[in-house]
Amino acid sequence: MKLAVIPGDGIGPEVVAEGLKVLSGVLPSVQTTEYDLGAARWHRTGELLPDSVLRELREHDAILLGAVGDPTVPSGILERGLLLRLRFELDHHVNLRPARLYPGVAGPLAGDQAVDMLVVREGTEGPYVGNGGILRKDTPQEIATEVSLNTYFGVERVVRDAFERAHRRPRRHLTLVHKTNVLTHAGQLWSRVVEEVSMEFPDVSVAYCHVDAAMIYLVTDPGRFDVVVTDNLFGDIVTDLAAAVSGGIGLAASGNLDVSRTNPSMFEPVHGSAPDIAGTGTADPTATVLSVALLLDHLGLPDAARRVEAAVAFDLATRQPGAVGRTQAIGDRLAALASS
Amino acid sequence: MKLAVIPGDGIGPEVVAEGLKVLSGVLPSVQTTEYDLGAARWHRTGELLPDSVLRELREHDAILLGAVGDPTVPSGILERGLLLRLRFELDHHVNLRPARLYPGVAGPLAGDQAVDMLVVREGTEGPYVGNGGILRKDTPQEIATEVSLNTYFGVERVVRDAFERAHRRPRRHLTLVHKTNVLTHAGQLWSRVVEEVSMEFPDVSVAYCHVDAAMIYLVTDPGRFDVVVTDNLFGDIVTDLAAAVSGGIGLAASGNLDVSRTNPSMFEPVHGSAPDIAGTGTADPTATVLSVALLLDHLGLPDAARRVEAAVAFDLATRQPGAVGRTQAIGDRLAALASS
Numbered sequence: 001m002k003l004a005v006i007p008g009d010g011i012g013p014e015v016v017a018e019g020l021k022v023l024s025g026v027l028p029s030v031q032t033t034e035y036d037l038g039a040a041r042w043h044r045t046g047e048l049l050p051d052s053v054l055r056e057l058r059e060h061d062a063i064l065l066g067a068v069g070d071p072t073v074p075s076g077i078l079e080r081g082l083l084l085r086l087r088f089e090l091d092h093h094v095n096l097r098p099a100r101l102y103p104g105v106a107g108p109l110a111g112d113q114a115v116d117m118l119v120v121r122e123g124t125e126g127p128y129v130g131n132g133g134i135l136r137k138d139t140p141q142e143i144a145t146e147v148s149l150n151t152y153f154g155v156e157r158v159v160r161d162a163f164e165r166a167h168r169r170p171r172r173h174l175t176l177v178h179k180t181n182v183l184t185h186a187g188q189l190w191s192r193v194v195e196e197v198s199m200e201f202p203d204v205s206v207a208y209c210h211v212d213a214a215m216i217y218l219v220t221d222p223g224r225f226d227v228v229v230t231d232n233l234f235g236d237i238v239t240d241l242a243a244a245v246s247g248g249i250g251l252a253a254s255g256n257l258d259v260s261r262t263n264p265s266m267f268e269p270v271h272g273s274a275p276d277i278a279g280t281g282t283a284d285p286t287a288t289v290l291s292v293a294l295l296l297d298h299l300g301l302p303d304a305a306r307r308v309e310a311a312v313a314f315d316l317a318t319r320q321p322g323a324v325g326r327t328q329a330i331g332d333r334l335a336a337l338a339s340s
Numbered sequence: 341m342k343l344a345v346i347p348g349d350g351i352g353p354e355v356v357a358e359g360l361k362v363l364s365g366v367l368p369s370v371q372t373t374e375y376d377l378g379a380a381r382w383h384r385t386g387e388l389l390p391d392s393v394l395r396e397l398r399e400h401d402a403i404l405l406g407a408v409g410d411p412t413v414p415s416g417i418l419e420r421g422l423l424l425r426l427r428f429e430l431d432h433h434v435n436l437r438p439a440r441l442y443p444g445v446a447g448p449l450a451g452d453q454a455v456d457m458l459v460v461r462e463g464t465e466g467p468y469v470g471n472g473g474i475l476r477k478d479t480p481q482e483i484a485t486e487v488s489l490n491t492y493f494g495v496e497r498v499v500r501d502a503f504e505r506a507h508r509r510p511r512r513h514l515t516l517v518h519k520t521n522v523l524t525h526a527g528q529l530w531s532r533v534v535e536e537v538s539m540e541f542p543d544v545s546v547a548y549c550h551v552d553a554a555m556i557y558l559v560t561d562p563g564r565f566d567v568v569v570t571d572n573l574f575g576d577i578v579t580d581l582a583a584a585v586s587g588g589i590g591l592a593a594s595g596n597l598d599v600s601r602t603n604p605s606m607f608e609p610v611h612g613s614a615p616d617i618a619g620t621g622t623a624d625p626t627a628t629v630l631s632v633a634l635l636l637d638h639l640g641l642p643d644a645a646r647r648v649e650a651a652v653a654f655d656l657a658t659r660q661p662g663a664v665g666r667t668q669a670i671g672d673r674l675a676a677l678a679s680s
């Protein structure tokens with residue numbers, strides 16, 4: 001297994017080190033190559049993602065990314081030039097984001113709320129395509145546009161993937177989240193595709209929820225969701241709220257998958273580079289370790305994935321309340337549990 | 341004061357009756373004309389918003405709407421043909437949505453969270469313009485687009501309004517919510533306008549928050565927000581979450597304002613027509629009554645507005661825990677309190 005590693009900025013390298021510790025514990029054969037990308041490289045060389053690096057990345061079985069970004073880089077530069085470029089170039093059309101409230105984790109909601117959902121967010125279309133522009137800049141007649149592109153090809157493959165995942169889960173329930181009553185063109189395509197693909201999955205029950213209503217349900221009744229399929233922008237919004245109600249983005253894992261396996265998929269914690277705590281040894285590596293579980297699952301090693309997940313669940317259930325975790329200590333414990 | 345009233349469907353007529361009870365208590369001179377619009381009329385006549393009705397509506401000082409909609413009407417028909425058509429035809433560019441967790445109201449969040457924010461949502465642009473289309477429908481080459489239109493004219497007027505409101509509030513804080521790192525064209529325009537208008541309001545402190553991060557803050561630290569200004573779609577999403585964390589859309593009021601006063605503004609509860617409880621006399625009219633307070637404020641009657649709000653605050657603080665409200669009883673109490 002050849003893994004490309006992009007530690008990135010801030011706490012990125014710290015959490016990635018722990019992720020790799022856990023990974024090599026369960027998969028000793030893993031070979032890693034590090035790539036220096038992110039804010040630091042951009043400051044030093046002006047480079048975001050050189051073509052030669054992209055070519056090398058393609059030669060790997062998967063990519064593990066820590067976090068990139070720094071307040072000193074103008075907004076949009078690393079996002080469009082590195083993170084989104086990777087997703088688009090490597091055709092990461094399935095952006096997989098589980099949200100689970102683990103026993104022992106205090107969520108922000110009052111009462112007992114069970115959260116165990118899997119958001120399948122489209123990753124290569126929608127309002128993220130960068131299509132649009134500005135006309136008559138800096139005049140009172142200025143107009144700025146953003147175009148959301150949705151193709152049958154792109155929607156069908158992600159909807160199909162979501163149905164397959166729903167079919168493999170105990171509750172077999174899928175919810176389309178969109179805003180079909182306002183975005184009627186894209187909404188029509190999404191609804192039609194969900195209806196069409198659902199015919200092939202008669203055992204999966206299907207629901208629809210407007211994105212605004214989803215906000216309410218996520219804080220009053222998150223247990224109603226099992227698999228959620230949604231577009232790129234709604235997925236961005238829904239997954240941060242889903243992460244928040246399941247204990248915070250400090251625990252949220254993600255996979256950027258090319259499910260056709262033409263390109264390597266990329267796994268990363270949802271959190272950012274948190275420059276304020278970088279170097280203090282207090283960053284929680286759990287989201288990275290859970291991303292490693294997604295990586296193992298994607299590589300066809302479900303048993304190893306299950307062991308890593310179980311290690312996280314055990315660790316979270318038995319952490320001392322209020323104890324501030326030390327990055328390395330948590331990594332050591334998770335690695336020991338996962339390979340025991 | 342000439343008020344057009346659109347009771348609408350489901351619980352709409354029930355909550356509107358109580359809103360009018362409170363309104364006529366504090367403003368005996370109000371003259372109302374009812375307009376029959378919504379699902380019932382559409383079923384009966386196929387009409388959504390006849391031009392003659394739109395012309396008559398324009399002759400009023402304001403509009404009070406209950407709720408429209410019914411599961412028997414295909415999604416999108418009433419939204420685009422009636423609700424959004426009203427907003428666009430009457431140039432309701434400031435969609436005003438306060439979210440306040442009143443003492444005595446149980447929110448969904450654990451711990452003591454103070455929520456007292458005002459979302460100023462743009463109402464006539466963004467992805468709501470209906471611009472877009474479908475190419476090669478029902479083929480594997482189908483493409484659906486949605487175009488978000490953002491003009492300097494449209495952004496500037498709503499940002500200015502938000503600053504004016506922030507300036508009049510004790511905390512004088514304004515947050516722009518957007519996704520400038522991905523929607524770079526529209527994001528650039530919004531950011532530039534906020535920066536520009538902020539020069540005229542040196543006493544208002546300004547923050548920026550990505551829409552996905554706003555999801556997290558709204559459930560972990562909603563108290564950080566004072567005035568939020570945002571685009572039409574982000575506003576739709578943020579206001580439902582803000583309403584949820586302040587006790588639910590059963591309490592959420594809104595005003596669709598033409599702040600130039602060329603056209604009548606429209607006031608409505610954020611909730612829908614709730615056909616499941618229509619006719620049972622249990623719908624909570626509080627959101628409608630709070631919308632009446634927004635109406636009074638807009639019409640230049642801030643003292644009357646304050647009395648109505650105070651009546652609601654008193655009622656919520658003293659409601660029997662668990663007592664199911666009766667629509668009329670709540671309306672009677674609020675009317676008595678507000679005109680006492």
Ligand SMILES: CC(C)[C@H](C(=O)O)[C@@H](O)C(=O)O
Binds near residue numbers: 083084236270522
């Ligand atoms: C950093 C940004 C481009 C990214 C996104 O919007 O997808 C992030 O918010 C995420 O969810 O991975």
Ligand SMILES: CC(C)[C@H](C(=O)O)[C@@H](O)C(=O)O
Binds near residue numbers: 181212576610
């Ligand atoms: C009904 C719908 C068109 C509307 C919107 O999306 O604006 C509603 O959700 C709202 O927030 O008033």
